[in-house]
Amino acid sequence: DVKVTQSSRYLVKRTGEKVFLECVQDMDHENMFWYRQDPGLGLRLIYFSYDVKMKEKGDIPEGYSVSREKKERFSLILESASTNQTSMYLCASSALGAFEKLFFGSGTQLSVL
Amino acid sequence: TQLLEQSPQFLSIQEGENLTVYCNSSSVFSSLQWYRQEPGEGPVLLVTVVTGGEVKKLKRLTFQFGDARKDSSLHITAAQPGDTGLYLCAGYNTNAGKSTFGDGTTLTVKP
Secondary structure (H helix, E strand, O other), rough: OOOEEOOOOEEEEEEOOOOEEEOOOOOOEEEEEEEEEOOOOOEEEEEEEEEOOOOOOOOOOEEEEEEEEEEEEEEEEEOOOHHOOOOEEEEEEEEEOOOOOOEEOEEEEEEOO | OOOEEEEEEEEEOOOOOOEEEEEEEEOOOOEEEEEOOOOOOOOEEEEEEEOOOOOOEEOEEEEOOOOOEEEEEOOOOOOOOOOOOEEEEEEEOOOOOOOOOOOOOOEEEOO
């Protein structure tokens, strides 16, 4: 069964902490994405990556960075967490040539206190 | 930024009723996807529609892509409690290389 795995389901951090959210996919997909999901706002794209060591800004990249050192792993980094970054974070992947067909992980609910 | 508006935002119906969810935009999309998300899980892809006017059926779910590829609808016949969830539409733009999501329709089907 193909999977996108996010390392934590729930995470509680303090304001100013550096936060790492990890995502691993086992489908050999080229494309990987980070979204955040907030009530009434749908899913908003933070960053995405077409290939190893490549990254592209999404619609709301401010306050975030990403790392893709290996094809199967895409990390989201909050350099200095703030309370307005409290959200559900969803990682997704898709295959080359099927960019729009996203496979999602179960999400990480991050609370920044 | 392309916007997708879904309506209604919330829908609560009795088992056996029919319903339609709408997804509208002023922008043209290369394709449109519908996802369902259950509590505590990520969205799961239900269908993708590509051609204007295209209709796809998935058991009791019927998906339609507008002729101009700007809008879509999801119709559920004889809804069941297992259909409960958050339904999301997403429009994909080849030129932008990314998908834009609507803000979702929360469906509750009561037994």
